[in-house]
Amino acid sequence: MKSKKALISLLATASLAALFSASSVTATAADNSNSTAIAKFDKVITIKNIPRLSKWGYIVTVNSDSQPISVGKDSYQKMLNDSEFKNKATISPKKVKNVKFKVVKIAYAKHHNGALMYLITSKDNKYSTWTTNPGMQYYAFKSKTLQGVVKPLNRISKRATYKWQKISKKARATRIRKNEYDFNLAVKAAKKLKGQQRKFVLASLKQAKKDGYITELTLPLAFNILLWGIDQ
Secondary structure, X not given: OHHHHHHHHHHHHXXXXXXXXXXXXXXXXXXXXXXXXXXXXXXXXXXXXXXXXXXXXXXXEEOOOOOOEEEOHHHHHHHOOOOOOOOOOEEOHHHHOOOOEEEEEEEEOHXXXXXXXXXXXXXXXXXXXXXXXXXXXXXXXXXXXXXXXXXXHHHHHHOXXXXXXXXXXXXXXXXXXXXXXXXXXXXXXXXXXXXXXHXXXXXXXXXXXXXXXXXXXXXXXXXXXXXXXXXX
C-alpha cells in the first residue's frame, strides 16, 4: 500500500506544476520573496512558503523514508532557498524519530519527477531536511486516541484508484457509499478529541472532503498532513 500511496501522491502533485510555474521568478539566495525559482544545472526549482501547513506548527515527525537530516542552524538557513543543498553533517531519521518538525516551505522541480519536496525544521532549527510526504506523518497518527479516525481513513485510502484505472459505475458508487460511511465515522471520532488536536483533525478532514477524498477516489496528499501517515 505504501508504494501505491507514493505513486498516487506523485500523480496528484504533478498536476500542481502549473501552480508553481505560473508564479516563478529568478532570485538569489538573499531574496526574501514568497516565491523563489533557483536556476541550477539548467533546471528550475520553484520554492514557496506554505502557510496552510506551517500554521499548524511543530506537528510532524519523520520516518525511515525521509531524506537524511541535516544538523545545524547554518544548514537550515541555506536550505531555505536551496532544496538541493547537501550538508556534510547529517544523521539518520531514526535518530530523531521523536523530534517534532514544522513544514516551512514547499518546492517543485521537473527533475524531482513531479514530486513535491517539503522543507521541515525542528523548533531550534537544529535539525532540518527537504523530503517528500511519504517520509513524514502527523506525530500522533499512531496514537491510541487517534485510531478511531485513522482506521476509517485507512479503509477509504485502500479504495483509492489510479487515474488510468477503469471501474464500473456500480463499483464506483459502491466505493463512494462506503467512503461516506467511513468518513462519517472518522468525523464522529474526531469530534471526541480535545484542544488543538481536535481543531487540526477536523480541519484536515474538511479539506480532504473538499479535495475529493470521498467521491473522486483519490489521495489528496499534497497539502494534508493528516493523510501523510496513511498505511505506514
